[in-house]
Amino acid sequence: xxxxMPLSGFPEWLPAQRIVEQRFxxxxxxxxxxxxxxxxxxxxxxxxxxxxxKGETSKEVYVLRRLQADPNDASDASLGLHFDLxxxxxxxxxxxxxxxxxxxxxxxxxxxxxxERPAAGRYREFIQADIDIVDRDTLPAHxxxxxxxxxxxxxxxxxxxxxxxxxxxxxxxxGFYTGAGIEDAEAVMRVLDKLDKIGPAGxxxxxxALGVAESQAKLCLALAEISAHDASFVxxxxxxxxxxxxxxxxxxxxxxxxxxxxxxxxxxxxxxxKIARGLDYYTGTVYETQLAGLERYGSxxxxxxYDNLAESGNDRFPGVGLSIGVSRxxxxxxxxxxxxASRSVPTVVVVAVAAEEDRRAADxxxxxxxxxxxxxxxxxxxxxxGKQIRFxxxxxxxxxxxxxxxxxxxxxxxxxxxxxxxAAAGQWNPPSSxxxxxxxxxxx
Amino acid sequence: xxxxMPLSGFPEWLPAQRIVEQRFxxxxxxxxxxxxxxxxxxxxxxxxxxxxxKGETSKEVYVLRRLQADPNDASDASLGLHFDLxxxxxxxxxxxxxxxxxxxxxxxxxxxxxxERPAAGRYREFIQADIDIVDRDTLPAHxxxxxxxxxxxxxxxxxxxxxxxxxxxxxxxxGFYTGAGIEDAEAVMRVLDKLDKIGPAGxxxxxxALGVAESQAKLCLALAEISAHDASFVxxxxxxxxxxxxxxxxxxxxxxxxxxxxxxxxxxxxxxxKIARGLDYYTGTVYETQLAGLERYGSxxxxxxYDNLAESGNDRFPGVGLSIGVSRxxxxxxxxxxxxASRSVPTVVVVAVAAEEDRRAADxxxxxxxxxxxxxxxxxxxxxxGKQIRFxxxxxxxxxxxxxxxxxxxxxxxxxxxxxxxAAAGQWNPPSSxxxxxxxxxxx
Numbered sequence: 001x002x003x004x005m006p007l008s009g010f011p012e013w014l015p016a017q018r019i020v021e022q023r024f025x026x027x028x029x030x031x032x033x034x035x036x037x038x039x040x041x042x043x044x045x046x047x048x049x050x051x052x053x054k055g056e057t058s059k060e061v062y063v064l065r066r067l068q069a070d071p072n073d074a075s076d077a078s079l080g081l082h083f084d085l086x087x088x089x090x091x092x093x094x095x096x097x098x099x100x101x102x103x104x105x106x107x108x109x110x111x112x113x114x115x116e117r118p119a120a121g122r123y124r125e126f127i128q129a130d131i132d133i134v135d136r137d138t139l140p141a142h143x144x145x146x147x148x149x150x151x152x153x154x155x156x157x158x159x160x161x162x163x164x165x166x167x168x169x170x171x172x173x174x175g176f177y178t179g180a181g182i183e184d185a186e187a188v189m190r191v192l193d194k195l196d197k198i199g200p201a202g203x204x205x206x207x208x209a210l211g212v213a214e215s216q217a218k219l220c221l222a223l224a225e226i227s228a229h230d231a232s233f234v235x236x237x238x239x240x241x242x243x244x245x246x247x248x249x250x251x252x253x254x255x256x257x258x259x260x261x262x263x264x265x266x267x268x269x270x271x272x273x274k275i276a277r278g279l280d281y282y283t284g285t286v287y288e289t290q291l292a293g294l295e296r297y298g299s300x301x302x303x304x305x306y307d308n309l310a311e312s313g314n315d316r317f318p319g320v321g322l323s324i325g326v327s328r329x330x331x332x333x334x335x336x337x338x339x340x341a342s343r344s345v346p347t348v349v350v351v352a353v354a355a356e357e358d359r360r361a362a363d364x365x366x367x368x369x370x371x372x373x374x375x376x377x378x379x380x381x382x383x384x385x386g387k388q389i390r391f392x393x394x395x396x397x398x399x400x401x402x403x404x405x406x407x408x409x410x411x412x413x414x415x416x417x418x419x420x421x422x423a424a425a426g427q428w429n430p431p432s433s434x435x436x437x438x439x440x441x442x443x444x
Numbered sequence: 445x446x447x448x449m450p451l452s453g454f455p456e457w458l459p460a461q462r463i464v465e466q467r468f469x470x471x472x473x474x475x476x477x478x479x480x481x482x483x484x485x486x487x488x489x490x491x492x493x494x495x496x497x498k499g500e501t502s503k504e505v506y507v508l509r510r511l512q513a514d515p516n517d518a519s520d521a522s523l524g525l526h527f528d529l530x531x532x533x534x535x536x537x538x539x540x541x542x543x544x545x546x547x548x549x550x551x552x553x554x555x556x557x558x559x560e561r562p563a564a565g566r567y568r569e570f571i572q573a574d575i576d577i578v579d580r581d582t583l584p585a586h587x588x589x590x591x592x593x594x595x596x597x598x599x600x601x602x603x604x605x606x607x608x609x610x611x612x613x614x615x616x617x618x619g620f621y622t623g624a625g626i627e628d629a630e631a632v633m634r635v636l637d638k639l640d641k642i643g644p645a646g647x648x649x650x651x652x653a654l655g656v657a658e659s660q661a662k663l664c665l666a667l668a669e670i671s672a673h674d675a676s677f678v679x680x681x682x683x684x685x686x687x688x689x690x691x692x693x694x695x696x697x698x699x700x701x702x703x704x705x706x707x708x709x710x711x712x713x714x715x716x717x718k719i720a721r722g723l724d725y726y727t728g729t730v731y732e733t734q735l736a737g738l739e740r741y742g743s744x745x746x747x748x749x750y751d752n753l754a755e756s757g758n759d760r761f762p763g764v765g766l767s768i769g770v771s772r773x774x775x776x777x778x779x780x781x782x783x784x785a786s787r788s789v790p791t792v793v794v795v796a797v798a799a800e801e802d803r804r805a806a807d808x809x810x811x812x813x814x815x816x817x818x819x820x821x822x823x824x825x826x827x828x829x830g831k832q833i834r835f836x837x838x839x840x841x842x843x844x845x846x847x848x849x850x851x852x853x854x855x856x857x858x859x860x861x862x863x864x865x866x867a868a869a870g871q872w873n874p875p876s877s878x879x880x881x882x883x884x885x886x887x888x
Contacts, residue, residue: 264811346480
């Protein structure tokens with residue numbers, strides 16, 4: 001028998017941390033819905049060949065097998081756990097295209113699994129919260145400006161440090177490289193994406209190895225250095241003297257993203273022309289997100305525009321998506337002791353029990369309080385009141401209710417202050433700040 | 445490449461159905477929290493030997509393997525997907541006993557996976573909503589009376605047919621069989637559990653094969669026929685003339701369960717002395733649940749009391765739990781077309797766009813409505829208004845907002861009635877019944 005112990009890479013939260021996670025998920029969900037995104041929940045498994053479509057991710061996939069699989073049962077075809085929410089969403093769209101209305105705005109908050117070697121902030125099982133807007137044939141660029149506002153609103157409601165969404169546009173990179181006379185723009189993009197890791201000298205060396213001239217490499221590095229909170233980056237790029245129609249298109253789209261963000265939440269987005277999002281198949285805007293003070297945890301929210309989420313026959317489905325790494329964000333915050341819940345249970349009140357024969361009466365009081373939306377437990381036993389108060393105290397429950405004895409009325413005690421007042425279960429209300437556990441961060 | 449098609453046994457809901465599912469889950473969660481249950485979310489995987497502890501379930505387990513597993517990496521030890529939420533909960537309690545407060549009330553709403561052959565109402569991936577109360581060493585019987593009230597409240601708030609929780613107590617069966625002079629009470633219990641399948645004649649034959657005398661078999665069948673909505677079953681059992689201390693204890697506990705339920709929600713519980721819950725390791729109260737008209741879908745909510753959820757050294761953790769089969773319940777309701785959502789998106793209002801250059805102004809109106817809790821989308825394009833109204837109509841969105849042109853004020857149109865009124869985004873409110881999609885059942 002294996003020892004009972006945590007599994008590396010499979011985070012689990014204790015009850016008070018779980019309350020923080022729930023509050024984060026509720027807030028994120030609520031924001032997504034305010035923007036009209038519909039919820040989707042896809043199965044955890046996909047056919048293996050669908051998961052391996054992109055090739056690059058094969059090492060990450062968990063494959064399933066029934067312990068007593070029947071080789072004659074076609075339903076036992078190779079299945080794997082999804083490693084993101086984009087592949088299942090693309091499959092869902094193709095499978096149900098006739099039943100969906102386009103443009104289709106959906107959010108999906110689910111676990112994903114990756115068989116990677118666990119490391120700080122890199123899990124094998126984690127929760128992502130994705131929004132995507134997908135359309136048939138064409139997708140207007142204004143959605144690329146809308147998505148970061150949704151994420152900005154979601155994060156602004158959470159006790160997390162200030163978020164900055166770093167944006168770029170693949171058209172800018174592709175157009176600029178082409179305009180600079182570089183043939184294999186994709187290869188150059190991949191090298192530039194490593195700038196933060198290998199530095200300008202490393203990039204120059206790798207570009208030289210690709211046959212890129214020194215003057216071209218200098219232009220690429222100069223582009224990568226451009227960064228601005230407003231549309232001023234357009235002029236900066238212009239000064240580099242490279243021109244190309246795709247570059248112009250990309251600059252206009254990127255300026256629209258930054259300007260929309262500036263109007264909605266000043267400082268939310270920053271054009272950062274070195275961002276490329278590695279090997280992902282983006283074709284327009286790309287996003288990464290830094291939280292002030294948590295930069296070393298990497299991008300906590302990433303995504304981009306893709307022209308081909310899925311295709312089937314003559315149908316093409318372009319889209320744009322952004323994904324919050326919820327588990328990674330929570331892992332970072334818990335690791336910094338930066339967020340806590342005021343109690344480990346939803347309970348507001350414990351009804352004391354003076355003797356076991358009074359339990360039914362205590363149950364009736366609890367039922368009345370619950371019917372009024374007040375989470376209530378009845379004491380597990382008829383121990384001394386001091387012990388029943390400690391039962392509440394240990395869990396952070398703020399109130400203990402004492403049913404009246406010998407004709408006296410009920411009283412309720414705030415065990416933090418010691419204040420005890422007369423109360424009727426059909427009328428008493430706690431302050432609204434006590435109704436649910438308070439989730440507080442050092443960053444609020 | 446595998447064909448894009450549904451996978452048998454892995455249900456997925458369309459957006460409007462998903463809204464129904466969300467409403468069900470919210471209501472269930474809310475009820476669990478009103479009773480003070482804390483949420484837990486455990487990882488999807490457990491070590492295989494933990495999953496196979498009970499032996500009987502080996503055929504159901506999905507085993508995981510990393511596509512490119514490293515044989516030298518101990519973290520690649522055999523893992524399987526959990527097939528219920530009880531095994532992971534027991535492991536979590538042992539792993540974190542020092543950090544939890546007992547009695548520990550937790551709920552857990554998660555997917556589970558079973559590699560069974562898919563059939564009507566039997567899925568390979570499905571959502572369960574579990575509540576359990578677990579304590580150290582001993583657990584008072586009053587919790588066995590409390591749990592069905594929680595489930596009763598959760599179901600009463602949903603558009604589902606009337607639920608009846610059928611209850612029995614293993615002590616009644618065990619004590620009665622012992623008192624009737626039967627040696628192998630366990631074996632007899634297993635035979636009686638098949639009563640509905642094989643009938644009284646089948647049971648009599650199987651009992652005879654076990655060496656049970658005809659008179660004893662008659663007593664067992666007579667016990668199995670007893671059923672009552674109140675404590676009158678105690679007298680009925682008494683008339684059979686069997687006496688045993690464990691029987692008396694079980695009858696008292698069972699009477700307490702039925703009486704507490706009768707006080708809380710008359711008709712919610714029925715003592716049904718044939719219920720045994722097959723091979724599960726229950727030691728006290730056992731529960732099954734029927735919904736009127738949906739009996740053929742089997743028990744939609746089951747559980748019981750166990751004296752040993754987990755043990756470690758000298759620590760024993762008795763508990764009692766009940767589990768709602770959420771996916772099975774939804775599958776039954778969708779199969780009967782018995783529940784629908786009024787729209788397929790959370791959106792209340794679509795803001796119309798007269799021309800693309802007006803989009804920013806439309807975005808500002810949308811932001812104001814959202815800040816006031818009204819889910820809003822902006823029209824995807826500046827098509828003719830008739831087309832923009834159809835965009836809303838197809839999704840069931842009730843309102844279209846028209847920004848005022850040429851100095852005129854904004855108006856909002858209820859596209860169901862055609863009523864159009866002047867409105868300001870900072871003040872207008874839809875009727876509260878329009879604020880969220882309405883979920884309605886033929887059973888409300």
